[in-house]
Amino acid sequence: MVLVCAGYLDGSPEIQKALLDKMEGNLEHTQSDWFKHEYAGMEAIVVVSFDEEPHQLILQLLTKCIPWFERYGVELKFKLKDSFFNITTENTK
Numbered sequence: 001m002v003l004v005c006a007g008y009l010d011g012s013p014e015i016q017k018a019l020l021d022k023m024e025g026n027l028e029h030t031q032s033d034w035f036k037h038e039y040a041g042m043e044a045i046v047v048v049s050f051d052e053e054p055h056q057l058i059l060q061l062l063t064k065c066i067p068w069f070e071r072y073g074v075e076l077k078f079k080l081k082d083s084f085f086n087i088t089t090e091n092t093k
Contacts, residue, residue, distance in 0.1 A: 001026055002047045009050070011057025019058065023048070023065060030074050044072075049079040063087050 003026055009015050023046070029035055030044040046069065048062065062078065066087070069076040078085050 001030065001045070002049055005048065005050045005054070008052045009054040009058045011055035016057065016061055019061070020065075027069060027072060027074060031072060044074040045077060046074055047077045047079055047084075051081060053080060059087055 003022055005019070009019065026046050030046065035044075062076075066076050078087060
């Protein structure tokens with residue numbers, strides 16, 4: 001499942017809340033009976049895709065989301081344009 005973030009995501013509280021709300025909706029969908037039936041035997045992966053590098057506050061927020069998704073057995077990946085990237089403490093400073 002891909003969550004596409006169009007445009008620049010600044011670190012404002014409104015943008016952070018909107019992103020978290022969308023991520024929560026995607027996570028809840030992966031836990032639904034329909035999803036589990038439709039994609040039985042497949043690993044649940046959510047990719048957050050950006051067309052521009054997001055603000056550092058967004059990257060910091062996303063680091064906190066990784067364990068949240070892991071608790072539900074969902075892999076969380078990140079993509080900037082056409083390349084996947086990992087979020088580390090170095091790119092959240």
